[in-house]
Amino acid sequence: MHIVYPNLRYDKGLRQPEAVINRNRHIVDWAVCVAAAGAEVSVVHRFNREAELTVDGVRHVFVDDPPTDARRLDERARWVAEAVADLDPDLVHMFQLGRALPAAQIRRVARGAAVLLHEHNDGIPTKALQRWKVRRTLRRMSALAFTAKDQAAAWQRAGVVPGSSRIVELPEGSSRFCVGKRGPARAETRLDGAPVCLWIGRLSHKNDPLTVVRGFKQALESLPDALLVMVYGESELFRPVQAWLAAYPDVSQRVVLHGEVSPEKLEPIFNSADVFAIGTSEDGSALAVVEALACGVSPVVTDIPAFQALTGQGAVGRLWPVGSPEAFAAALIEEGRSMTPELRSRNRAFFDANLSPAALGVRAIKAYEELAR
Numbered sequence: 001m002h003i004v005y006p007n008l009r010y011d012k013g014l015r016q017p018e019a020v021i022n023r024n025r026h027i028v029d030w031a032v033c034v035a036a037a038g039a040e041v042s043v044v045h046r047f048n049r050e051a052e053l054t055v056d057g058v059r060h061v062f063v064d065d066p067p068t069d070a071r072r073l074d075e076r077a078r079w080v081a082e083a084v085a086d087l088d089p090d091l092v093h094m095f096q097l098g099r100a101l102p103a104a105q106i107r108r109v110a111r112g113a114a115v116l117l118h119e120h121n122d123g124i125p126t127k128a129l130q131r132w133k134v135r136r137t138l139r140r141m142s143a144l145a146f147t148a149k150d151q152a153a154a155w156q157r158a159g160v161v162p163g164s165s166r167i168v169e170l171p172e173g174s175s176r177f178c179v180g181k182r183g184p185a186r187a188e189t190r191l192d193g194a195p196v197c198l199w200i201g202r203l204s205h206k207n208d209p210l211t212v213v214r215g216f217k218q219a220l221e222s223l224p225d226a227l228l229v230m231v232y233g234e235s236e237l238f239r240p241v242q243a244w245l246a247a248y249p250d251v252s253q254r255v256v257l258h259g260e261v262s263p264e265k266l267e268p269i270f271n272s273a274d275v276f277a278i279g280t281s282e283d284g285s286a287l288a289v290v291e292a293l294a295c296g297v298s299p300v301v302t303d304i305p306a307f308q309a310l311t312g313q314g315a316v317g318r319l320w321p322v323g324s325p326e327a328f329a330a331a332l333i334e335e336g337r338s339m340t341p342e343l344r345s346r347n348r349a350f351f352d353a354n355l356s357p358a359a360l361g362v363r364a365i366k367a368y369e370e371l372a373r
Contacts, residue, residue: 002040003368004089004113005031006080008102010046010065017051017062025263026120026173027095029357030364031058033174037361039368044083061087081109089113090372093364095120097144097155100137107140114142114371119151120172123282124158131160138165142371145170147286148305154282168367171310172286174360177267177294179348185271191256193227195274195336198297200266200288202234208279208323209241215328217251222333228277229256231269270295274339275332277301281322286310293351296344300331316350 005027014020021028027043035041035057047062054060063083084092084106091114094103100117107115117138125131138144143166146152155161186192197216201207209230216228230241238257245252261269270276276292277300286306289299293310299317301307311317318331353359 001091001365001368001372002042002087002089003031003034004084004087004092004110005041005043006084006092006094006102006106007043007045008080008099015048017045017047017053017060018055020045020047020062021055021060028058029176030093030173030360032056033357033361034364034368035361036357037365039365042087042089044080044087046080078105078109081106084113085110091116091142091368093118093368097122097134097138097160098125100134100141104137104140114368115140116143116145116168116368116371117141118145118170118172119147119155121286124155124160131158135160135162138162142166143168145367146306147171148309150305150308166371168371169309170364170367171290171355171360173290174355174357175287175291175294175351176357177270177291179294179296179344180268180271182271185268188268189272191227191229191269191272193254193274194225195223195227195339196272197226197228197275197277197300197332197336198269198273198292199228199230199232199278200269200276200291201232201278201280203230203232203237203241204234205237206280206282208281209237210244211279211323211325212277212328213241213244213251213255215325215332216255217248218325218329219332219336220251220254223336226332226336227254227256229258229269229273231258231261231266233260235259266291267295270297273297275300275335276317277328277332279322279328280304280307290351290355293347293355296348296351298335298339298343298347300328300335310355312350312354316347 031041042059044061046065050064051062063079093116095118097119145168149167149169152167203209276297289310302322303319320327320331
């Protein structure tokens with residue numbers, strides 16, 4: 001079975017194929033997982049020249065699509081589509097529902113191949129015209145993938161995903177992080193607490209950081225040595241969070257606004273933590289939950305479909321209702337009081353069985369085979 005992953009991203013500053021592969025780890029890691037599980041796998045990249053190489057059992061084909069090209073995305077996709085068709089795939093797997101238009105272009109050219117389009121923290125389109133365009137093209141897909149099938153219901157209510165669409169349940173990805181020794185990790189990151197509660201995600205309304213800091217304040221009454229570390233890139237709500245903490249100096253002493261961290265420095269931060277927490281009201285931050293479990297960290301996350309699926313309906317960690325500081329505080333206290341060395345091993349065992357690269361590869365191939373039939 002031959003699976004092809006198109007990569008429509010173009011990075012003007014990358015001059016070597018190896019750099020393109022390293023920059024697009026999400027797609028590449030997916031491809032490696034599936035190749036390791038026994039499938040023939042190729043990735044098609046946009047680049048500044050034609051090239052080809054094989055890395056970790058995955059064939060990488062680079063299509064000449066220079067940065068001066070001002071064509072629309074659906075026209076640019078024709079170059080990638082032709083390269084995909086030349087590879088004669090059984091199935092094409094693309095990420096982001098918002099890229100339904102180029103996916104439809106690929107399906108027209110790669111006749112006979114099933115096309116799976118995967119939701120990847122997209123967000124439901126807000127404009128009526130955009131919803132209509134996406135819906136029209138999603139109808140042509142063989143199937144749509146979500147971390148949890150229940151996520152599709154919100155897209156269907158919004159009139160974006162047709163009710164007739166076939167829905168496949170697959171995580172957004174896996175992680176190669178490992179459980180590390182707590183002492184050396186904390187010595188490197190200088191983060192210490194009992195427990196250390198880690199936030200990784202945008203400071204946005206969707207992730208609701210104010211609910212988390214308010215709940216953390218309540219939890220400190222029972223867990224006075226707890227530490228909340230907030231790692232974030234986009235900081236839409238940085239000032240409101242900062243202002244709230246300034247009003248509660250005792251709490252602010254137990255909160256670290258860490259800011260952005262490069263991906264290669266995240267693993268020791270995860271291994272410094274006991275708990276991963278976020279207040280997401282919509283499906284997002286799923287990969288951070290996966291990375292936390294890879295390091296044996298307990299997720300204390302909102303009770304939404306994606307997190308339900310990733311935690312086995314709360315088999316690991318704790319789920320709490322969206323928007324409730326009191327519920328977050330109670331969940332954090334319960335998990336904080338249950339911290340044992342065995343808990344990290346149990347969290348990692350759950351990851352190995354359900355979310356590891358090996359598990360993801362097997363699960364993906366099963367879904368691909370059903371779609372290809």
